[in-house]
Amino acid sequence: MSGEPRPVDPPGMPTSPAFAQGMIAPAGPLLFVGGQNGIDSSGTLLDGMGPQSEQALRNVLAVRADAGSTGGDRRGGDGSRALTPTAGLA
Numbered sequence: 001m002s003g004e005p006r007p008v009d010p011p012g013m014p015t016s017p018a019f020a021q022g023m024i025a026p027a028g029p030l031l032f033v034g035g036q037n038g039i040d041s042s043g044t045l046l047d048g049m050g051p052q053s054e055q056a057l058r059n060v061l062a063v064r065a066d067a068g069s070t071g072g073d074r075r076g077g078d079g080s081r082a083l084t085p086t087a088g089l090a
Contacts, residue, residue: 010066012041013059022063031067036060 007020008031015021022033036059038052039045046052 008063008067010062013062014039014041014043021059022067024067031064031069033060033063036063 003026005026006024008022008024009015009020013021019034021036022031024031036056037045038055039059040055046055
């Protein structure tokens with residue numbers, strides 16, 4: 001892996017010119033997932049806290065999968081360890 005951070009923007013998720021959905025830092029490699037919200041692939045905010053929370057978690061999993069981390073045994077696709085995510089509802 002190069003010495004530069006690599007952005008992770010999964011297909012089917014809205015993109016932003018200001019930030020990436022995730023970023024892989026080459027030191028680990030470490031994956032940092034940006035704050036996710038309850039928007040679907042069309043950029044529509046879902047109605048209600050329950051559906052928004054579920055969509056936000058699907059978005060986190062999409063970023064993880066696009067970065068090559070699969071979950072299951074909490075190891076990435078390359079055998080690296082994955083940390084348990086922390087989620088906050090506001």
